[in-house]
Amino acid sequence: MSTFVVVGAGLVGAATAWQLARRGHEVTVLERDTPANAMGSSHGSARILRYGYADPFYVRMVVDARREWDELERLSGERLFTRTGSLDAGAARDPAALAAVFAEVGVDHELLTPSEAAARWPRFRFAGGAGVLWHPAAGVVDAETAVSAMLRLARAEGARVETGRPVASVERAGAGYRVAGPDGRAVEAEKVVVAAGGWLPDLLGGLPLPEAFLSAFPPLQVMQEHVFHFPYREAPSETWPTFIHTEAAMLVYGLPGGRDAVLPGGRSGQKVAVFNGGRPVRSAAAQDGAIDRASRERITAYARRALPGVVPEPYAETTCLFTNTPTEDFVVDGADGITVASPCSGHGAKFAPLLGRIIAESAAGERAAPDRFRVGGGRGAPPP
Secondary structure, eight states: OOEEEEEOOSHHHHHHHHHHHHTTOEEEEEOSSSTTOTTSSSOSSOEEEOOOOSSHHHHHHHHHHHHHHHHHHHHHOOOOEEEOOEEEESGGGOHHHHHHHHHHHTOOOEEEOHHHHHHHOTTOOOOSSSOEEEETTOEEEOHHHHHHHHHHHHHHTTOEEEOSOOOOEEEEETTEEEEEOTTSOEEEESEEEEOOGGGHHHHHTTSOOOHHHHHHSOOOEEEEEEEEEEOBSSOOSSOOOEEEEEETTEEEEEEEOGGGSBOTTSOBOEEEEETTOSEEESSGGGOOOOOOHHHHHHHHHHHHHHOTTBOSSOSEEEEEEEEEOTTOOOEEEEETTEEEEEOOTTOOGGGHHHHHHHHHHHHTTSSOOOGGGSTTSOOOSOOO
């Protein structure tokens, strides 16, 4: 067994720490603030778990991840997944092509005409002739509760979780590494996993990794995204489905907002945003949390056109971070005992417990990550 430092206690770091600890490794997690804090990408209670990828590789990964979520719920005793079903619409979304992938992998689905979909879900208005794809197994995962559950399980296996511990440097120390903060406090371990999310651009170049690895690492773009919550016109008798809709050169997604923005009486509305519709920032350290007026007007106009079931006036708004690779593939790779994990690009949350296992196996030398997650590996086109 080995000693590990895991940098970051978001979804990915928490999942990796749990999977390493349950394998008998000695694990210390260093979190710059608190787990799943609002400055990172794992806060809040609502993330889409959908199967709708044009690439069968990712659809199969969702199938595998769903089993991992079931196990995590069983072991933690927490409800982490709420089934809502999901709708895919819009010509650029190509619902028929997604349906063909679902048929190949074996995911239950229906391909409907826009009029059939409008009759079943009158709160949505998906114009055009591309059809609407429904898959009932999709839903919403509670990111913040999942982080807490995985860290609790990791602690039960002997892991230490230290908060308020930003990492400034990782340096070689004998046969292992010394991971130090700006205050000089340090932890030594044989191996390191860096799961720093939007702070990765600030750390990557200073990691003691081979130059060839760093040169081949895909460029990262951190985006400060804008998210809006709209009240329902009528209290829904059932949970709204999640949706992804391409319209007017935008990819819009929406889901029930959970605890993220609660109205008087304890009700929540629909969380809606444009995928990669925000603005680039150097790293998470440069975010300012400011909402762009043009983004608010754009998504409000969209709600007025396409979501007749909501009042097109946002009652809450916030920002979040996406850390994108050019292909939107994840990165799980490393060298010399350091593993860099960047399951990001705005679609990693649904895979969290599965990615924790993949990263732990890779970092411990049990099994290499999929080739397309390797630096310089077979990285494909963006998974829509």
